[in-house]
Amino acid sequence: MVKFLKQVLATQLDVDLMSDKCGFLIEQLMELAGLSVAQAISKEYSPKQNQNILICVGPGNNGGDGLVTARHLVHFGYKPKLYYPKQPNKPLYQSLLKQCSTLEIPVIQNFDHGLEGIDLVVDAMLGFGFKPPIREPFGSVLKTLAKSGKPIVSVDVPSGWSVDDGPMDEHCVAPDMLVSLSAPKPCAGFFKGRFHYLGGRFIPRFLAEEYGLEIPEYPGSDQCVLIKSLI
Amino acid sequence: MVKFLKQVLATQLDVDLMSDKCGFLIEQLMELAGLSVAQAISKEYSPKQNQNILICVGPGNNGGDGLVTARHLVHFGYKPKLYYPKQPNKPLYQSLLKQCSTLEIPVIQNFDHGLEGIDLVVDAMLGFGFKPPIREPFGSVLKTLAKSGKPIVSVDVPSGWSVDDGPMDEHCVAPDMLVSLSAPKPCAGFFKGRFHYLGGRFIPRFLAEEYGLEIPEYPGSDQCVLIKSLI
Numbered sequence: 420m421v422k423f424l425k426q427v428l429a430t431q432l433d434v435d436l437m438s439d440k441c442g443f444l445i446e447q448l449m450e451l452a453g454l455s456v457a458q459a460i461s462k463e464y465s466p467k468q469n470q471n472i473l474i475c476v477g478p479g480n481n482g483g484d485g486l487v488t489a490r491h492l493v494h495f496g497y498k499p500k501l502y503y504p505k506q507p508n509k510p511l512y513q514s515l516l517k518q519c520s521t522l523e524i525p526v527i528q529n530f531d532h533g534l535e536g537i538d539l540v541v542d543a544m545l546g547f548g549f550k551p552p553i554r555e556p557f558g559s560v561l562k563t564l565a566k567s568g569k570p571i572v573s574v575d576v577p578s579g580w581s582v583d584d585g586p587m588d589e590h591c592v593a594p595d596m597l598v599s600l601s602a603p604k605p606c607a608g609f610f611k612g613r614f615h616y617l618g619g620r621f622i623p624r625f626l627a628e629e630y631g632l633e634i635p636e637y638p639g640s641d642q643c644v645l646i647k648s649l650i
Numbered sequence: 651m652v653k654f655l656k657q658v659l660a661t662q663l664d665v666d667l668m669s670d671k672c673g674f675l676i677e678q679l680m681e682l683a684g685l686s687v688a689q690a691i692s693k694e695y696s697p698k699q700n701q702n703i704l705i706c707v708g709p710g711n712n713g714g715d716g717l718v719t720a721r722h723l724v725h726f727g728y729k730p731k732l733y734y735p736k737q738p739n740k741p742l743y744q745s746l747l748k749q750c751s752t753l754e755i756p757v758i759q760n761f762d763h764g765l766e767g768i769d770l771v772v773d774a775m776l777g778f779g780f781k782p783p784i785r786e787p788f789g790s791v792l793k794t795l796a797k798s799g800k801p802i803v804s805v806d807v808p809s810g811w812s813v814d815d816g817p818m819d820e821h822c823v824a825p826d827m828l829v830s831l832s833a834p835k836p837c838a839g840f841f842k843g844r845f846h847y848l849g850g851r852f853i854p855r856f857l858a859e860e861y862g863l864e865i866p867e868y869p870g871s872d873q874c875v876l877i878k879s880l881i
Contacts, residue, residue, distance in 0.1 A: 439748070441748070441749065441752050442745045442749050442752070443749060444677050444742075444745055446675050446677035446678050446681075447677050450677075450678045450682065451681065451685075454685075454873075457871065462871070490852075491871070494852070495870070495871050511675075513673075514673045514675055515673075517673030518672065518673050518674060521671070521672050521673070521854040521856065521857070522854050523856075621721075623752040623753050624753070625754075626752070639692055639726070640688065640722070642685075
């Protein structure tokens with residue numbers, strides 16, 4: 420039903436969206452992407468049973484999506500925390516972090532003790548631009564997460580997986596939910612978790628046709644759509 | 651249930667949201683505001699019976715919300731058109747208009763014939779910053795709209811109404827739906843249409859408390875909430 424978008428094409432699509440071809444601003448796309456992740460979470464994990472969410476935030480745009488997700492999750496009744504070890508010195512990310520701070524979202528400094536009392540982990544570390552090797556501290560964090568048994572929601576690409584080829588070894592994280600953004604990347608074909616959602620409801624039809632994307636029908640005014648459920 | 655936010659305080663709230671106090675960027679707030687308007691429309695006017703929507707766009711931020719609304723309405727299955735007689739020469743508005751053009755949203759030049767075949771009108775002309783007098787062509791447009799009998803959805807403030815004192819005379823528009831943003835302005839107390847929604851689900855709790863706002867509970871991950879329905 421949904422064609423996979425390879426890494427090189429995902430990168431090109433991103434450029435097209437934010438060039439004169441479409442005229443989007445990164446602040447808009449990131450807002451809609453993060454909102455769609457938060458909405459997918461709210462559809463499958465109720466805030467009563469899954470109030471405590473740790474969001475692991477990477478240094479790039481995937482991390483930015485995670486910061487937006489955190490903010491919306493607060494409004495939806497969750498209590499997220501951030502682990503954000505590599506904070507880039509760019510105004511956009513500083514703004515996103517400031518917005519989280521006004522909602523009193525804590526930022527934990529030490530990941531090792533960070534999983535205590537956590538119901539759900541959002542993996543917003545490495546996205547469709549990822550190329551090996553995995554840099555520290557994310558390699559250690561991913562090992563700890565994989566062993567932890569905590570349910571993981573991965574944003575767009577499970578961190579540490581090859582975007583085009585999937586899990587690189589048996590120690591990789593195995594997310595419970597994957598929220599693909601714009602279109603699933605080939606690694607989504609290796610996803611064995613319970614919920615595969617698509618978010619990022621902003622691709623113009625002409626661009627979807629140009630890239631041969633088969634975008635499923637979103638319900639009503641939802642910002643995410645369930646592609647595949649294993650329950 | 652919801653305290654009214656007077657014009658002078660609405661202006662101050664906007665400044666606070668986009669200052670270092672909260673760190674929001676206008677692109678984010680406008681995206682969420684426009685999305686909430688589109689979502690409110692989709693909840694009350696089905697795309698099957700109300701496919702043809704004319705969005706009247708003003709020169710300021712209220713107009714920007716309307717451009718974002720138009721874009722999301724396309725994704726929700728509607729066929730909006732824009733009437734945008736005063737287009738400011740600012741990059742943000744040019745980007746928003748470009749985004750609409752990639753979805754093939756037509757821009758009509760002549761308002762007088764623009765209402766033929768239109769099911770619903772979105773009034774995104776004058777917002778919480780409005781002070782009389784009404785400038786042309788908006789005065790003429792509002793007179794035509796008021797006489798037309800077409801159902802109108804007003805964004806934040808019914809255009810031409812005094813923000814604090816409501817309709818200025820008996821010739822004002824009488825919207826069928828009002829979507830207040832952040833918090834209802836005092837003019838919302840004079841609203842006699844069928845659906846009063848609140849959108850703009852982004853106010854941090856500390857700021858709501860500082861302004862004495864009583865924000866109702868939004869359902870689930872919705873970006874809008876029905877405050878009052880007369881049907």
